[in-house]
Amino acid sequence: MSKGSAKQGQLRIIGGEWRSRKVSFIDAEGLRPTPDRVRETLFNWLAPYIEGAAVLDLFAGSGALSLEALSRGAVSATILDINHQVISNLKSQLQILNCQRATLINQSALLFLQKQATKQFDVVFLDPPFRKDMLQQACQLLADNGWLANKAWVYTESEIMPSQLLMPTNWQLYREKKAGQVYYSLWLSQ
Structure with missing residues (x-):
């Protein structure tokens, strides 16, 4: 697909500094932007923890989660996606928002995580x-x-019920909900 032929979608940032701002994302295969209603619930759960947090967004796609976190006061966001067009688009959106608190990485999340951590994160989006x-x-x-700070929060979206996921033994399920066919949950690592 050529750079100019990617179809665009839009999402609205719900809260914080960029509240009600619309940002564009490319319509890439498999990309499922987290809906407004789910993002609102998630950030209500994270409200006491997001300001000043270092955020890691491992399968960024539209960037909705990391942009929302930055808008609500996250100190930094490390944003990964394997799709070059997704990263290029997120770079453009961050420039429009005049945000320099994000690091964009065009790499497989699993490859990135295989090395020992050079930084620890307070909130992770998966x-x-x-x-x-x-x-x-x-x-x-x-x-x-070693990627997680002490008492880090990990948000997951899956097609499988959270209780059926084999998570690290020191993680505790904090909250879970379902929207359509997607289960979303928040875990606390101890």
Whole structure:
């Protein structure tokens, strides 16, 4: 697909500094932007923890989660996606928002997590492609390689009920809900 032929979608930032601002995202295969209603619930759960947090968004897609976190006062966001067009578009959106608190990385999340952490994160967003067995691998790598700060929050989206996921033993399920066919949950790592 050529750079000019990617179809665009839009999402609205719900709260914080950029409240009600619309940002564009490309219509890439498998990209499922987290709906407004789900983002609102998630950020209500995270409200006491997001300001000043270092955020890691491992399968960024539209960037909705990391942009919302930055708008609500996250100190930094490290944003990964394997799709070059997704990263290029997010770079443009961050420039429009005049945001310099984000680091964009065009790499596989699983490859990124395989190395020992050089930084620890307070909040992690995990919304990998479904039916590719990536979620549990990513969670284990986060735990094993030191990516999580003490008492970090990990948000997951999956097609499987959270109680059926094999998560690291020191993670506690804090909240869970379902929207359509997607289960979303928030975990606290101890």
